[in-house]
Amino acid sequence: MKAWLARVGWPLLGFAGAGVLWQLGAGHLSDVEAINQAFSPQAGLSTLVALLGEASFWGHIGTSLQRIGLALAGALLIGLPLGLLSGLSPRFARITGTLFQFLRMVSPLSWMPLAVMALGLGNGAVVFLLVFAGVWPIVLNTAAGVAALDRHWLQLAASLSATRWELISRVVLPGILAHVLTGFRLALGVAWIVLVPAEMLGVSSGLGYFILDARDRLAYQELTAAIVVIGALGFALDSLARSLIGRWTHTGPGHQ
DSSP, rough: HHHHHHEEEEEEHHHHHHHHHHHHHHHSSSSOOHHHHTTHHHHHHHHHHHTTHHHHHHHHHHHHHHHHHHHHHEEEEEHHHHHHHHHHHHHHHHHHHHHHHHHHSSSSGGGGHHHHHHHHHHHHHHHHHHHHHHHHHHHHHHHHHHHHHHHHHHHHHTTTOOOOHIIIIIHHHHHTHHHHHHHHHHHHHHHHHHHHHHHHHOSSOOOHHHHHHHHTTTTTTHHHHHHHHHHHHHHHHHHHHHHHHHHHHTTTTOOO
């Protein structure tokens, strides 16, 4: 019973409380009763059921997931080498450490105008913003993982005349796997948050575009339903990432 409460009961209670607050908030959102009804849980969830039966809505979901996938791949390809360099080379860390800390504090959305000028309207600018958002957690966690390595393993590899590639592939990467995967999970969360506003710029598909279009059409029920979908998909992606981290690092399902 205690296990059921911990895994199911208490989370359901939390959602029930959020539903009550949602209902109360929707009832006092506007002086126009029709708008309040449009944002109510009943209207949003019933519209969600209808939207899930439409192929076009699944197309928006697929487009957003594709952009996230491309962005995470790009962030990993850029962030992993930079993190390794920062961790293995003190000189590189001294040169770039302050710069990286400065850049990661710049909101990715502030790069929107430059991204559009350089890459034009469309997928390129959106993916660039997502890569910029997601690369820093990977860089910093990779560097932290290298710094936490037992230096005796590095000395042992050097004494066995290991090449630089052998040192990285057989000692460093296996030793920092948990840190890299944690950085990847954080990058996923950050990129997912940035995705919606990024898709409101110059694209004609994706969940962000769908929300903007629903607002322009005054289809508030669809807007509410899309918000629920974004939350559900983000939660599902984070749960999948957490599960993979637990499997690959043998930390179990309780890893946070």
